[in-house]
Amino acid sequence: MELNQLMFFLLAGLILFFSVLAITSRKILRAAIYLLTVLIATSGLYFMLNYEFMAAVQLTLYAGGIVVLIIFSILLTSHISHKFEQPALANVFAGALTGILGCGVAIWSIIKFPFVTTTQPALVVDMKVVGTQLMNTGDYGYALPFEVISVLLLAAMIAAIIIAKKGN
Amino acid sequence: MDFNIYDFTSFTTWVHNALTSSMSPGWAMFVELAIVGVVFIAFYAVIGLYLVYAERKVCALIQNRKGPNRVGPFGLLQTIADLFKLLMKELIYIKNADKFLFNLAPFIVIIASFMAIAALPFAKGLHAIDLNIGIFYLFAVSSLGVIGILLAGWSSNSKYSLIGAIRSGAQVVSYELSVGLALLSIVIFSGSMQLSTIVESQANGWWIIKGHIPAIISFLIFLVASTAETNRGPFDLAEAESELTAGFHTEYSGIKFAFFFLAEYMNMFIVAAIAATVFLGGWMPFHIPGLDGMNHVMDYIPPFVWFMGKTAFIIFIMMWFKWTFPRLRIDQLLKLEWKYLLPLNLMNIVLIAFIVLMGWYIK
Amino acid sequence: MEEIFQDIIIKKSDDYIINMGPQHPSTHGVLRFELCLLGETVKYIIPHCGYIHRGIEKMCEKNTYQQIIHLTDRFDYLSAHMNNEAVCLAVENALEVEVPERVKYIRTILAELNRIASHQLWWCAFGMDLGALTTFFYGLRDREPILDIFEESFGSRLLHSFNCPGGLMHDVHPNFQKKIKDFIKYFRKILPEYDQLLTGNIIFQQRSIGMGILSKEDAISYGVTGPSGRGSGFKCDVRKHHPYSAYSKVDFKEILYTEGDTFARYKARIDEMWESLNILEQLVDNMPAGDYTVKMKPIIKLPAGDYFQRVETARGELGCYIVSDGNKNPLRVKFRTPNFSNLFIINKLASGNKIADLVAISGSLDLVIPDIDR
Amino acid sequence: MTNDQLKEKINGWISGLEFPENKQYLEVVVPAESLLKLARLLRETPETAFDYLFCLSGVDYGKQLGVVYHLESTTHNHALVLKVKTDDRVNPNFDTVCGLWRTAEWHEREIFDLLGIKFNNHPDMRRLFLDDEWVGYPLRKDYKDDINIIER
Structure with a gap:
């Protein structure tokens, strides 16, 4: 495996892992921090694509701006001892089903898309x-x-x- | 190998070639990353420790004292002794604190400052990564540190910490704007966001001289706003010891406290380095067109020394602020940003755009 | 009567309460403020004291008058001399003893030196409260010569216990006058530095002008005396209105400001330092020769009755109320300490302002905690 | 106003008051029930205008308990001492004057804390220095504390 691929799988794994944690965590601030990790890993993907402008925008707006605002509003409104209740089973099932459906659509469209391999060097933006x-x-x-x-x-x-x- | 302290390009290419010829490109890259990482950690530790020492000496100078002068010659080893003390100290665990976030917070703060340091050009050919959006990247990364402060304040489960964190959040979010807009003015002058290009564009004169009035205004705004963004006095409301005992790091002890402490000084170094790079010509020596004799003498001083000298000068100014001024109140702090600095900054940018359009700056 | 109780604190169960103290850098000792916050704004403040109550008044009832003097040092330790003087004057007036002129002069000089030293320390701490850390070292540097004068003459720097009923423990050191003259010259040169460092600073002025306004009526009603009261225009200088020792012989101004804000209280203290230098200058050259004490009996018995002595300390009016039943011990001694009255204005001044203002206001009242707790 | 004029004035308001000998200040002993009335008149009459309460002390005279008010007028510069006494050592109580002079609120709390004299209508009659659970009133002559007070 090349280093590039290794890096991609690492970032993709991070994004998947922390996305799942973000929605399953019962403490709201922890969920926000998991979300932050997801966003930073996404910006890592942009860096890999040499699209540094997008990566920096991702960091500034999402990681530095929106997550800070989310954390700020959590700080003002919730107490440290607060925990979310376990959602009802029906809700969990409905959520999981929607998730799997969305995932399926995404995978299906990726498989269907005719990707063309080029030998051109990476484009510098x-x-x-x-x-x-x-x-x-x-x-x-x-x-x-x-x-x-x-x-x-x-x-x-x-x-x-x-x-x-x-x-x- | 041709090692030259005036141009590190040949040295870095030599290292790169030596590595790629002896192993696969993937491993070579991995080793390079490791080398850069180790160098930066060492640099970080040394700079952090000696900035603490410098601050204590500067503050002693201002306060008619001697400062540290017992451990080592001129007290040079004092901060190292302090570091060992902090390492050995007990880590106190807080009941009912969110342990995971409580332990994570110092690392976020310190990682954010590590990320920023990676993009700084220390001398000709001596930088870890030369992004084509260098300034934007620095701006983006510097906004991450505040997350650590917010987490630290919230997860300590202490009211003092929480107030400190909220103050710091409001402060950093506001002052980020001024920092960004002040840097934007030089981007307009030089027409690039790449730090190496910005430095090269100052070969015939620093932007603070070439850009005259608007550049000086931006420089002053940057100085004020970046002092506020690093939570240093007179804007140290987040840790105002006379009101909040220690603000967001009230509950931290030992090495975790040291992380915050070190990160504060590194952030100061980073903003000073940005100011030096963008406004004062980075590693470019001081040149006056026409005076060839003096220019040659200036060229003789290595670029790395120029860079560190300019950074040290700005750090000195920031320390000077801190030890002379009383602290602002939170509403005054926000009023200063939103009512004075931001409008001034926006007007200044319009002025700069006009000046650049008309070509009224020194080329 | 109800209308006067409008500022009575009403606690609610969902108040956001924060404890400032007893271990907090800006309460200057073991005092606790129970703050209710509304964001950054302070809704109300309940001061809790008594953490270092030592029962000095109870101890006084078991001791002789000479012994009481050594206890009085311990409440306002920064104006130890004036505290001593209050008891001495009360006892001397009760016995109708006339002390020698020299004693009066020395007492007045010491009181003024003590006042300057106390104001210097207040200035240090006040700067620290506002975040200007450098003031601390400037003030302490200039306090040192005064403490040296004290040390040379009576062997201790802070708690002198140099007075005794009838005069002084012993005569002052021969260098006394020369050293004071040197100090006056030095301090006249150095005092403008204080203004340069803090008074003229724009951040300092923004934080102190118009903050925590104390009206004259409130100052009188709450009994806020000293520079804090005079910053509101309350003419409460005991030295001027009820002169004791040598104050009737010197010419000095009563510092009055009418604004009543933090800055006025600050200015009042700075001006008082200048005025104290004036008083010192008038006295130090004219110190009469003579005895340093009058002969007193080893056991003093005050005739039965009430005796009250008012003295101006660095923080305001100190009252020493002695009730005697004719024994060698007093029946009751009550000290009306200035800080006890000054402290409780804090809720009125600081509620509705920010936390940072509370720190500035409590700093401007110049609280010394042992003086509250006694 | 001179002391004689003051005496006359007070006698005009409430007759039969006792004026003990005192070299320093004019002294009045008031019965507990007319304390508040006299205090209010002294405070609010323009000719007397005693607006500054510069000392408020509780005294244990052995048999009696008393409270002493030192009053001064900042406009007329005359001073007066009010004294009020009671024989009741179990449940001594007087009217509060903290509506007239706000400084009295904490001085009265201190007296309640150390001497156990209650003040009626006081807005916040709690102990000031000592714990709420403290037993006894330390400044009373009959207070016993075997641990902290050594009798000689």
């Missing part, structure tokens, strides 16, 4: 290309979605401020 593409208004440009998302975020922020103000 130039940051300038990413930048111009993001701000491009022409074909395949991301300027419009970018702006629409910013409006959405603005709306969310205003809503948050209004909710926070209501207390006073």
Whole structure:
């Protein structure tokens, strides 16, 4: 086995293992930490693909941003002695069934997809290309979605401020 | 082999070639990783310990004292003795604490600082990995350390720790913005996020000089915001000893406490190194165009010394802050960021974009 | 009467309670604050004291008047001399003994030196409370010359017990005057450094101006005296209004500020150090020669009755109330210590502010815990 | 106001009060039931305006228990000593004055703690220095503690 493959299986194994832990843990903060590990391992996959920009975005936004916010809200709301109750058996079964179904669909589509092996060297993603593409208004440009998302975020922020103000 | 302290490229290629010729590429890579890891751990330990020593000496200087001067010449071995003391200390277990997270927290803090140190260019050709998004990566990794602090505060099951952790969370999340935006200004100037390119672009002058007013503003903002992000005085609210006894690490003892302690100093080193790299030219010597004689003398000083010298200078400024200013209050801290630093930063970035567009900086 | 009890604390079962102390760096000793927090904001504060109550008042009832003096050092250890003086003056007034002029001068000089030393230590600790750690070493450095003067003359640095009814234990060291003059010269030069390091600092001012405002009415009603009370405009300087020892012979200002916030209390103490230097300067050159004590009987018996003596310590008004039934032991001795009254204003001042402000406010009240517990 | 004027004024409010000899301050002995009334008049009348209670002490006279109030007016600069005594050693109680002078609240708690004098209508009548489970009142003359107090 090559080192590359070893690395991939290691990361994939980490992601699978901690995903299962994250949903089965009965302590909420531990679940958040397992989720963090999953996200960091995912960014490791991006690093393997030489897509460093995506990897750094994954680290900043998900690991550094969203998980910190999740942990922060857990800190404010829950106590250390709090534990989730064991879910009802029917729920466990329904959840497992949905999980297996989703997994099956994913595996099926991966098997069905005609992957073509190339001998070309790995593509180096130039940051300038990413930048111009993001701000491009022409074909395949991301300027419009970018702006629409910013409006959405603005709306969310205003809503948050209004909710926070209501207390006073 | 051609070993040259002014350019490590030939040395690193020699090591790489020697390894690949004697074993399979996979193993060669593995050995390289191991070497880099060992070097970094050793470097980390030495820098961490001697920053503690430096802080004690600087603080003694400011406070009309002598500082450590008993163990070894000038007290140089004092912090090593302290390390042994901390290693031997009993690890106190807290009843009702979440043991797993309680033990995990110091490691998260220290791993985050390890990840950041990997991307720093110490001298020409001397860096572990030269990512093409170097600055972005540093910014991303530096935001992970706070998770360790939050965990430490919550899992100790102590109210003081929890308040410290919440303070630190609010503080780091806010000040990250200013740090990122201040670094962005130099990205605009140099047109690259790769640290080696940024350093190369300062061969004819550091950005703080070439970028004049807006670069100086960014530098000052970066200095303030990064001091806050590393939880150092006057922004050390997370561990404010007069209010929260020790904040998030109140319940830690022995080597686990030492991890937090070491990580704090390493974070200080990392932000100082980033500032030195981005604003003060990294390992580039100080050059004044036209004065060839002086420039040659400056070139004679090895790049590694330049880098460490600049870093030490910024660390000194940060220590100077800490030992002269009183601590801010939490609302003042957040007000400073959201009402003053952030708007100033955004305006500064617009200004920089304009200056770069017009070409009004020193090329 | 109900309207006056509006600030009475009502506890609820879901309050977020945090214990500050008895082992906490910013309570300056074994005092415990029971804080109720609402996020960072303090809802109410219940001070708990008595961790080092030694029963000094009970001990006084078993001892003679000379012995009592040695106990009084132990409550406010930073103004030990003034505590001694209170008992001595009470006994001397009761017996109608006139002490020599020299004794009055020396007592006043010592009181002012002690006041400066105490304010210096307060300044150190106050800076520490606000997170400015360097102040601690500046203050301690400048306190050293004063302690040296004490040590040279009476062999101890903190708890002198140098007074006795009728005068002093023995005469001061020949170097006394010269050393004090040196100190005045040195400290006049060094005191502006305090302003440079802390007073002018923008963070310090932001944290102290307008924080914990104590109105004059509250200061009087709660009996907050000393620099803390004078920061609110309460004219409570015993030295000025009920002069004792040599205070009637010196010309000095009563430091008054009307703002009543932390900064005013801070400024009042800094200004008091300047004023103490003035007093010292007026006294040290004119020290009359003469006896250091008057002859007293070995066993002092006060005539039956009540005796009250008010003295200004570094923290406020100290009252020494002696009830005598004519025996060699007092029937009851009560010390009205300044910190006991000053402490309980803390809930009024700090509730509604942040935790950090509570630390700053309790620092600005200059609490000495043994003085509360006695 | 001079001491004589004060005496006259107090006599005008409540007659038959005892004014013992005291060289330092004017001294008044009040019966327990009219303590609060006199205190309120002293505090609230503009001519007297005793707004500063600078000492509040409990005294065990051997047979009697008493409380001594040292009052001063910050506007008129006159002072007065109020004394109140009781023979009841089992359940001594007086009215609280902490509605008039807030500092009295903790001084009264201290007296309750050490001398066992209860103050009616006090908002928080608990022990101040000692444990809530402490038996006895240490400052009383008849207090016995074989371990901590050595009788000579």
